[in-house]
Structure formats: structure tokens, C-alpha cells
Amino acid sequence: MVGIIGYGSYVPRYRIKAEEIAHQWGKNAETIKRGLLLQQKTVPGLDEDTITISVAAAKNALKRAGINPKEIGALYIGSESHPYAVKPSGTVVGEALGIVPDFHTSDFEFACKAGTEAMFVSYSLVKAGVVKYAMGIGADTSQGAPNDALEFSASAGGSAFIFGKENILAELLFTHSFTTDTPDFWRREGAFYPHHGGRFTGDPAYFKHVQSAAKAILKKSGYLPSDFTYAVFHMPNGKFPLRVGKKLGFTNEQMKPGWVVNLMGNTYSGSSPTGFSATLDIAKPGDLILLVSFGSGAGSDAFVFKVTEKINEVRDKAEKVREMLADNPIYLDYGQYAKFREKIIMNE
Amino acid sequence: MPSPRYHREIPQRYRLEAEKCKKCGKILFPPRLICPECGSKNFEKVILPENGKIITFTIIRVAPQQFEAEVPYAIAIVELENGVKITTQVVDCKPEDLEIGNSVKLVFRKIQEEGKTGIICYGYKAVLV
Numbered sequence: 001m002v003g004i005i006g007y008g009s010y011v012p013r014y015r016i017k018a019e020e021i022a023h024q025w026g027k028n029a030e031t032i033k034r035g036l037l038l039q040q041k042t043v044p045g046l047d048e049d050t051i052t053i054s055v056a057a058a059k060n061a062l063k064r065a066g067i068n069p070k071e072i073g074a075l076y077i078g079s080e081s082h083p084y085a086v087k088p089s090g091t092v093v094g095e096a097l098g099i100v101p102d103f104h105t106s107d108f109e110f111a112c113k114a115g116t117e118a119m120f121v122s123y124s125l126v127k128a129g130v131v132k133y134a135m136g137i138g139a140d141t142s143q144g145a146p147n148d149a150l151e152f153s154a155s156a157g158g159s160a161f162i163f164g165k166e167n168i169l170a171e172l173l174f175t176h177s178f179t180t181d182t183p184d185f186w187r188r189e190g191a192f193y194p195h196h197g198g199r200f201t202g203d204p205a206y207f208k209h210v211q212s213a214a215k216a217i218l219k220k221s222g223y224l225p226s227d228f229t230y231a232v233f234h235m236p237n238g239k240f241p242l243r244v245g246k247k248l249g250f251t252n253e254q255m256k257p258g259w260v261v262n263l264m265g266n267t268y269s270g271s272s273p274t275g276f277s278a279t280l281d282i283a284k285p286g287d288l289i290l291l292v293s294f295g296s297g298a299g300s301d302a303f304v305f306k307v308t309e310k311i312n313e314v315r316d317k318a319e320k321v322r323e324m325l326a327d328n329p330i331y332l333d334y335g336q337y338a339k340f341r342e343k344i345i346m347n348e
Numbered sequence: 349m350p351s352p353r354y355h356r357e358i359p360q361r362y363r364l365e366a367e368k369c370k371k372c373g374k375i376l377f378p379p380r381l382i383c384p385e386c387g388s389k390n391f392e393k394v395i396l397p398e399n400g401k402i403i404t405f406t407i408i409r410v411a412p413q414q415f416e417a418e419v420p421y422a423i424a425i426v427e428l429e430n431g432v433k434i435t436t437q438v439v440d441c442k443p444e445d446l447e448i449g450n451s452v453k454l455v456f457r458k459i460q461e462e463g464k465t466g467i468i469c470y471g472y473k474a475v476l477v
Contacts, residue, residue: 013440047457052470056456095363096362096456330441339417
């Protein structure tokens, strides 16, 4: 039996409301909020990046796992905002957590699904018996160009998952990955902001890949949508995950606990992992959870988890996602936001 | 900060590794070669607790160049749960939120960058709890 032995998330305290961004660019906030189902998004502090978010999420995962960090044999971090172009985030995170030096690490990048890639590889290494424990992290300080639809969603946060064979809180029963060459969203080397294909990001990209991965894992597992207590789909905005879930036969009630996007925005590599973390925060032993990520470019990773009795023992050992979302947020105006996200050109 | 010095200080800055004198029990942070209390050179490694309280603080309004974007920001002396006092920035708060005696927790944050092309230096800062 292989599964998650510890999980944890991190949500920055800074927020910007959809009204503030809409006001800046002369857009109608109500239309945006109704169209994208987004109220606000998280913003990283000036001293926060993928590395600091990963460390904070991983510390919460270690609290729940209760293991010696030295026993972690592999650490993978998925992000599209690694602070260095050359120098792995995993080296810094491994040092900060005390995992160094006897471990394997690598940084992953696959748009919004790099986090579930890290989870998939961590699970596989533990299953193969190569390492005792492996940690997969999805974290981002996402970039959205000014006055682009992405500016209302691109946010910051992340989640970490430690895989092992003993003291499992959620057994990983099935996985399936679905990948094609689909140029729906990209960022070239050296470019500051990503580009996307507008409506092309919908049907041929998000919906095709999420539906295909979900249908394949349902077939592989033999489960029906009604067998699952909860389902989490990647959240590029509020609307897409609810729509794809409905198409697949899931209800809003199944998706509600993991649907954090309206308060948090799209944390890219941390998006569906944080929705999954919020779902584990309220899950009960025996619950089946479907997790399907999506990364532009494009691909989806699907997972079927079964929650165990262990969840009741470890759940309260670290702060929960909804608690962090509610915990005394600091709201920024657009000028402060532009400074925080380094959108202002300064003299060197 | 020069890369070699930053690298040498990683254990204390990332993991709060301190040294406890085996002879008199004094905890030294940052670590030293000789105990200032008893002159002993025998130490054992200890990890400092992450929780503490603000003993005193000041607000920086005119900052060194690499911290100019952060003003106004707070620098505090924090007494950790084991009595060790450290100097650290307090972040994710407004200056008017701070009071002597506030409970804080140490977190891992970016301290400074060596320009846009140099190394990024990480370490501990405090947040209110």
C-alpha cells in the first residue's frame, strides 16, 4: 500500500480584489466576477517566492507526517515560477527542511500541472522501493500580464505531499496521465509574461485533457462519478472546474470543498494540489477522492485516493487551507500590487 | 552578501541551528568557536524553537538600497521560547500592528537579492501569530 503520509499547504496573507483590478483597466467588475467566478486572489509578499512557499507548505506536511526529514529520499518541486533559471529550487528547500544531503531532487515545469507531476514521480519512486519517503510539491507565484484576463486569476500558494508505505492517510489507488502537443498557453525563455490562445485554452485544451484523463481513470478503476465523495479539478478560473465536473457527472457538492479558486485565484502548479489539500482537511475515513490536474502545453494527471483512519489523527496537526484563506488577509490596492509583483520598471 | 559567507551561514539562517556549550549550557546563536561564558570549545548542535515574543522593535523608514522597496518595515529583538534573543525583520504586518510582547513565529523568507542577476539570500523572519 502506497499513499500520502503527510500533506500541507501555504497561502500568502496578501490579497487583491477583482474590483481593484477591474477598476484599474476600466472593466466591469461584476461581469468579471460573474464570468470567471473569482472574487479575489492571493499575492506573494515581496519576500516570498516558489522556494519560500514550498518550505512553508512542506513544514506543514512534515508536522502531519511526523517523520525525520533525513528519511526523505527524494524531493520534487513543480512550478512555473522557479526563482532561478539555473539552480534547482529543491536544493534550497532541501537545506531549509534538513533533508540534505542524501537525497535526489529536481525541479519540474509543466504549466499548471507541475505539482501533480512531482506527486506522480514521488509516488512512483516509493512504490518501486527506490526511496522510503518522497515529497512532491506544487507551488507558484504565477505571472499574468497587466490588463490580461489572467491578471484576475494568477495567484500564489502551494501544497506539499509526502508519500510512503506506512501510516498512510490517503492511499493512492490509481493514476493516469493524458498528454498531447497543444499550444494553448506558453512562455518563451526570457519572456516575463506568458501568452495564451484565448478561447483555444477551453475546449481543445482544458476540457479535452481533463475529461480524457478523468474518463480513462474511471475506466481503469471501474468507479463511477457517484462512487466518489469528492472531486478536485484544476482551477484556472471558477467556472471551468465546475463545468468540466458537471460534464463528467459530478455534482457541485462533490467539488465544493476543493473549489478554493474564488477566494484564492489560480495558484498554477499549486492549484489542484491545494484544492486536494482543502478536501483532505474535511475528508473522512473511507472517502474516495478524484484529483485531476491540467497543465497547458498540454496534459492532465488523474489520481484516485482512498482516505484512511489516519486522517483523523493528523488533520489538526497543521493549519488547514480554509483557515489560512480566512486568517486576517491584508488587501492591496493596484499600485501596491504592481510593486509587489515587480510590474514597475525601477532604476538599477 | 558574498556567496561563500552566505553558504557558510546556511545552517543557522535556514534551520536555526545553534550551539549549546557542553560545559555551562549556554546556547550560542549565531554559533561561535569559544563559549563567551566559560571559554569551553565543546558544543552540541541544538535547533532553536520557532516561537517567541517581541522584546523591542523599531520601524525602518530610510533603508539600505536593497531594502528600499520594503519601507516602512519592522526590525525586532525577539526572545524565543528557550530564552535566546535574536534580531529579525517582522513582516506581513503594518507598523501600527506591532506592540512589545506580541507573539511571533519564525518563517523562512527571502532576505535580499544580489541584484537581478546575483544569488538570492534566504533566511528567517518573524510574523505575528
